[in-house]
Amino acid sequence: MEVLKIATAGSVDDGKSTLIGRILYDTKSLTTDKLEAIEKTSKQKGYDYLDFSLATDGLVAEREQGITIDVAHIYFSTRKKSYIIADTPGHVEYTRNMVTGASTSQASIILIDARKGVIEQTNRHFFINNLLRIKDVVVTINKMDLVDYSEDVYNKIKADFSELMSKRDYQDQKITFIPVSALKGDNVVNRSENMPWYKGESLLEHLEGLDKKDIYNVGTPRFPVQYVIRPKTEDFHDFRGYAGKVYGGELSVGDNILVLPSKTRSKIKDIYFYDEKYQTASRRSSVTITLENDINVSRGDMIVKEGDLPTIDKQFTANICWMDSTPLEAGSKYMLQHGVNKVLARVEKINHKINPDYSGIEKNVQGLGVNDIASVTFKFNKPLFFDQFKNHRTNGSFILIDTQNNHTVGAGFIQ
Amino acid sequence: MSLKVKSLKVKSHKSETIHDEKNKIMKKDTSKINSLENEAIYIIREVAAQFEKPVLLFSGGKDSITLVRLAVKAFYPAKVPFPLMHIDTGHNFPETIEFRDRLVKELGLELIVRNVQDSIDAGKVKEESGRYASRNQLQTTTLLDAIEEFKFDACIGGARRDEEKARAKERIFSVRDDFGQWDEKNQRPELFDMLNGQINLGQNVRVFPISNWTELDVWSYIEQENIEIPSIYFAHKRKVFLRDGMIWSAEDEVVYRDDNEEVIEEMVRFRTVGDMSCTAAVLSEASTISKVVEEIRDSTISERGARIDDKRSEAAMEKRKQQGYF
The missing domain is CATH 2.40.30.10 (Translation factors)
Incomplete structure (x- = not known):
């Protein structure tokens, strides 16, 4: 059975959990006992519809705050494929979770609230999809029921998003726009009768149709x-x-x-x-x-x-996503894990910070804070055998480990 | 009771070219191998490489039996380079224990057993009483003591993310502190295929190689590999009684039953096998592995719907995990 892992990104209240809940419901993946629990809790809360987000929001803290705060994995399968959805939070502080979820995904869903359109968060979500070179991205314009299923609203958002697309450096990425209502079920699994102007596939139909060549880049072994x-x-x-x-x-x-x-x-x-x-x-x-x-x-x-050598060197420059509250500074030392290899690495230079919303770079940076993305040059104590991330997703990536507490504190993409 | 006896070493899914050595080698590539299997083998090999004293936590349930199969495949033709450990609640189904002993013998594996009864006798934990009494929670103390005793730094377990919503957030390498506790807000991010097994003294890692498998994936794999599993997973006649809409075994003394709870005989099987005191049966006619796979495919009840330990409260699993439960 083919397994497809999908990252999701949306801002708070864009209805991401509801979308996932809807997919599970319409593919009959929600079991009776889970459904009963959702009905019971929805009723207790006084909702007049089923709160599908309850199917995915796992931890107690999340249920209390009503937001998703960590990467959760949701599983469902059709006759054709097994799906793993990495439900990654869209809140501004949680870039690291999005990077994490996207790093193991082959496709991605970006959610946009039809009433709000393309917002700053959308830029960030798309930026990360781009940074991680996710090959297939579905831009899902949700809550179409709240804008009277308007084609004009859809077209406006599509045009705004297309402007973002011109800024990306990964042009091979395939981007598909789908207008949906997760709450009502339009174009999620079943095609909508409320939007006769939309001739494309439903979200699930699109995912079902993805072939290996659509999601993997061919590289060297x-x-x-x-x-x-x-x-x-x-x-x-x-x-x-x-x-x-x-x-x-x-x-x-x-x-x-x-x-x-x-x-x-x-x-x-x-x-x-x-x-x-x-x-x-x-x-x-x-x-x-x-x-x-x-x-x-x-x-x-x-x-x-033979004849297919990677670069063998004791230094490289990479874009990194910093994930720790203790800042990364020039001169700091980390354990750098590249595949199954570990080396001691020193930060030679923070070249510049990259604003994750396509608004440019910042030079003369002293240190990196949590969720910062930056170009950094590292030197190691022994050589690594690496490729550029754009040519090799696995051999072009690494993680940074704090030598004191052993936490994973950063992820990198070799330039 | 219908006992499915198959050799543990038997393999299925042979292609038609299997007896033709030349053809077999010329034609085959590895692209048809299940990607979940490739992933699990990769994870198990990382454990052997990154840790000094790993152990595979074996419960006798289908998930840990699957893990054993994957470990055997990961290191072939060498032996599995770590032992199995069973935390025996003393309330296990007898079929499970019999099966466990035969499995380790046939595969030549090392087995460590530690008993919850010993923790009770030592006064470390107190036996629960009443209708819902179970030794399930008590296992945690025995497990943590055993980790300490053997200085295990990595414990491989068969937990899956699809089982329960708190488990959906579990990492593949999940670090536990000196007290064996899980801090869900301070988990290490896991990127790409890279597993960070660096730990401080006193810490250990719980490893979940089949994190991304669903219940159906496990059953399909058991069918594909022709893996033997304990007979209680298949439909059999059993004396049972009903409580809270669930079916309980009336054949075992450890399951508390009120005198007014009527005993009936039904065709049942167990879908998940934990401690007898917290594992309910399901009505089933599925007497073979392929029928079980069909039944799971069409099922509308989740696997842990039959686990009373999760029904104690909405956050039952999360709380137990924070305390060091597996």
Whole structure:
């Protein structure tokens, strides 16, 4: 079964939880006991409609405040696909949650309140989708029932949003506009009869139609070695397998490869998934590879195809999203985790801050606060093997870890 | 009772080329492998690589049996490089215990068992009494003591985000403090595939490799892999009684029953298997794995709808997690 992970972004009260609740309801994914709980609570609160947001707002604090404050994952499936929705909050302080949710998503839904149109928050939501290079973005114009299902309102918002699109640096992104009413169910799962002027697909129809090529960029294969498998049993006395996940492209038996950082040459002998051998390891599969030569390979090394080398260097410049209340400053040291590799990294220079609403950059920055996005140059104590984020979503990204408390304090996209 | 006996080592989903060694290798690529399986194997390998003393928490339920299968696949042809640990409430279904012992023996795994009864005897926890008495909550103390005893730094568990709304926010690597507690407001963000397993002394990490699986995904996987599971998951005749709209086993003394609660015989199966005292049965005719998969697909009741421990209050799960519950 194909799995599609979708990030959602909307401002407070744009009706994001209601939209998700509606999808669950119309795809019959809400079970009787959940539905009963929603009916009961809606009644207690004196609502005259079902409050679907109760299906997704998980934590007690959220139910009390009525807002979503962390990334929640919601699951549903159709006969065609399994869906995971990362429900990420749209409140201004929570850029980090949006970046987090979007980092593992292949598609994204941006919500706009039809009565409010494109607001500052929308710029931020779109900026993050752009920064993370989400390939398929659906701009969902919600609450159409409250603007009399007006085509003019829809067209105005579409035009305003298109202006934003001209500012983005990732032009391959596919953007689709859909007018919906999450509360009433128009164009969410079923097409609306209230908007005969809209000829496009419903939101779910659009998602159902997304193909692998619509959501993944093709890159070069990278195989970071996660774990060395040495059974040392009688049957597998000399077995030396390299376990890991294949990113970006595929690797096949017989491929000429290099092991980084030593650049030792070898050939792929066998590809295992459990006890079966395969000719080709497809992207994102967790396989075990054996090599023709008996060479020394350990965790953190990377197997790449000969002639397809990443950059090998002890420094890079990256756009980072800072996620911690303690500021990042020039000279600070962090543990930098790049895939399965960890190095000690020093901040050489904060080049500039990037306003996440397309309003430009700020130079002469002293430190970065939580939710700041900036271009930063790092130096490390040993070389990393990396690609630019725009060419390789996995091998072009990293996280920063505080060396004192071990928290994940930042995420980076290599330039 | 219908006992489904299948060898634990048997595999299914063989392609037609399986007996033809040359064809098999020439034709196949790994693109058909379930992406959830790839993800879980990646996570389990990260645990083995990043931690010094990991353990797999094994309850005998379908989710932890699935985890064992994934761990076996992750390290083949080497053995699983960490032990299994069962926190035994003493109120487990006998079928589960019998199954557990056979599984570890067949797969050659190491099993550690720690008993809630010992925590009760030591006066660390107090047995609940009354109609809804359960040892489910008491497990937490025994678990935390065992983590301390063995100095485990990572505990792999079979919790899934779709089970319950507080679990929907759980991380894959979820850091617990010295007291084993979960601070839901101070969770580490998890980006891309990168799992940050750095911890301070005294902390440990709960790891959930099947976070992104749904109940249906687990059942489909059990069917696909032909994994043996305890017989109580399949429809069988059982003496039961009704309370609060749920079906309780009347065959086991640990389930409290009032004298006026009438015992009837029904065809039932268990959809989730926890402690006997907090696990209700569902009416079912599903006697094979494929019928169970069909039943789950068409079901309109959520899995934990049959868990009385979640019904105590709307925030029941969240509160237990903060206290260190699994």
